[in-house]
Amino acid sequence: xxxxxxxxxxxxxxxxxxxxxxxxxxxxxxxxxxxxxxxxxxxxxxxxxxxxxxxxxxxxxxxxxxxxxxxxxxxxxxxxxxxxxxxxxxxxxxxxxxxxxxxxxxxxxxxxxxxxxxxxxxxxxxxxxxxxxxxxxxxxxxxxxxxxxxxxxxxxxxxxxxxxxxxxxxxxxxxxxxxxxxxxxxxxxxxxxxxxxxxxxxxxxxxxxxxxxxxxxxxxxxxxxxxxxxxxxxxxxxxxxxxxxxxxxxxxxxxxxxxxxxxxxxxxxxxxx
Amino acid sequence: xxxxxxxxxxxxxxxxxxxxxxxxxxxxxxxxxxxxxxxxxxxxxxxxxxxxxxxxxxxxxxxxxxxxxxxxxxxxxxxxxxxxxxxxxxxxxxxxxxxxxxxxxxxxxxxxxxxxxxxxxxxxxxxxxxxxxxxxx
Numbered sequence: 165x166x167x168x169x170x171x172x173x174x175x176x177x178x179x180x181x182x183x184x185x186x187x188x189x190x191x192x193x194x195x196x197x198x199x200x201x202x203x204x205x206x207x208x209x210x211x212x213x214x215x216x217x218x219x220x221x222x223x224x225x226x227x228x229x230x231x232x233x234x235x236x237x238x239x240x241x242x243x244x245x246x247x248x249x250x251x252x253x254x255x256x257x258x259x260x261x262x263x264x265x266x267x268x269x270x271x272x273x274x275x276x277x278x279x280x281x282x283x284x285x286x287x288x289x290x291x292x293x294x295x296x297x298x299x300x301x302x303x304x305x306x307x308x309x310x311x312x313x314x315x316x317x318x319x320x321x322x323x324x325x326x327x328x329x330x331x332x333x334x335x336x337x338x339x340x341x342x343x344x345x346x347x348x349x350x351x352x353x354x355x356x357x358x359x360x361x362x363x364x365x366x367x368x369x370x371x372x373x374x375x376x377x378x379x380x381x382x383x384x385x386x387x388x389x390x391x392x393x394x395x396x397x398x399x400x401x402x403x404x405x406x407x408x409x410x411x412x413x414x415x416x417x418x419x420x421x422x423x424x425x426x427x428x429x430x431x432x433x434x435x436x437x
Numbered sequence: 438x439x440x441x442x443x444x445x446x447x448x449x450x451x452x453x454x455x456x457x458x459x460x461x462x463x464x465x466x467x468x469x470x471x472x473x474x475x476x477x478x479x480x481x482x483x484x485x486x487x488x489x490x491x492x493x494x495x496x497x498x499x500x501x502x503x504x505x506x507x508x509x510x511x512x513x514x515x516x517x518x519x520x521x522x523x524x525x526x527x528x529x530x531x532x533x534x535x536x537x538x539x540x541x542x543x544x545x546x547x548x549x550x551x552x553x554x555x556x557x558x559x560x561x562x563x564x565x566x567x568x569x570x571x572x573x574x
Contacts, residue, residue, distance in 0.1 A: 187544045224540050241543050243550040247530060250557075 166272045170415045172201040173265055174428055177418040179231045188239035190420040192263040196234040211298045212264050214322050219289060220315060248311045257351035259288045259312060262429060266417035270348065270381060270431055271296040273415065277433065279346035279379050285332045285364055286350030290316040293325035304340060306332045333363025338371050346379035353399030354390040357383065365407050376436050380409060384430040398430035409434040439477050443499045446474045450506055461559050464515060468566055471507055474499060508570055519560045526553045
């Protein structure tokens with residue numbers, strides 16, 4: 165069922181791209197209500213909309229029927245966060261969010277795979293951690309950029325997804341007492357993601373028993389704009405092999421930066437061999 | 438062909454020398470022509486006799502022009518200018534952060550951010566040329 169929702173979202177995005185005539189830097193949609201194509205609990209949809217309406221990156225929203233689905237379109241601008249991240253040189257990859265719906269679907273897969281905690285690494289505005297919390301998973305959000313963490317703190321009054329302003333490769337994960345965690349790594353392999361993932365993997369591998377119980381989600385791309393990894397997996401094959409992981413699932417989902425691209429983000433789910 | 442490409446480069450260098458501001462297109466065009474003619478020089482030098490001849494003289498003359506006029510004067514000038522432009526654009530965009538903005542203002546500002554991103558990419562391109570020069574030395 166989750167795979168069907170993911171596929172339906174990709175198709176809805178394609179239709180959205182065709183009909184969208186606005187000028188915003190980023191734009192995304194969330195269905196207004198539950199439907200056959202998006203059988204999502206009404207209370208969950210309300211919380212997804214709340215994340216967007218409270219989030220200062222969005223400055224406009226409107227209702228629009230896209231295909232057969234009544235949606236709310238959210239228009240946003242993340243330029244000032246990009247400027248802040250390049251000014252401080254702290255971030256390995258500039259903030260470029262996935263869609264809120266994509267974060268929710270990614271968290272649904274994490275739950276279905278049996279994980280109990282989601283750790284959103286390089287979390288931007290914390291949307292994946294927030295979505296995991298909607299699904300009753302414990303969640304933590306690690307972000308190095310203070311301006312983005314300030315933004316996250318505006319959103320925790322609805323659901324506390326535990327934002328931390330920290331360097332993810334120096335963070336003390338043992339302090340979280342994790343049992344069955346899954347780590348969502350922000351950033352494409354080719355855009356600083358490999359460096360970030362390697363650092364976090366090293367930290368987790370140093371905590372006894374945690375390596376075998378941990379899952380990983382890597383955001384990849386098949387776009388020909390990037391040099392492919394010789395071991396594939398949307399740019400992550402070499403890292404997966406080197407760390408003795410195996411890919412267990414992958415799903416294509418839209419993100420802000422794929423709006424004008426034919427290929428969406430490939431989320432690779434992996435676990436220990 | 439070498440003559441015409443060298444002449445084209447000479448014209449570009451003269452134009453750049455007389456200008457205080459260059460568009461991104463002009464910068465990229467000039468660097469591509471420098472790289473194009475440099476490659477031609479390297480290739481033709483391998484084919485030319487080591488004995489003095491008109492082609493060898495022309496190659497040496499062109500290499501001298503690239504080294505003395507472009508690498509030593511124009512390239513540093515362009516890099517300094519781009520760096521200052523980026524600083525200025527960044528400062529202006531940061532100062533415009535505060536206060537509520539209309540949809541139109543946000544979308545108009547987004548174009549300035551896009552210009553900044555393009556200028557930063559151009560700087561990276563120009564810096565790559567500098568890396569190439571230092572490797573050749």
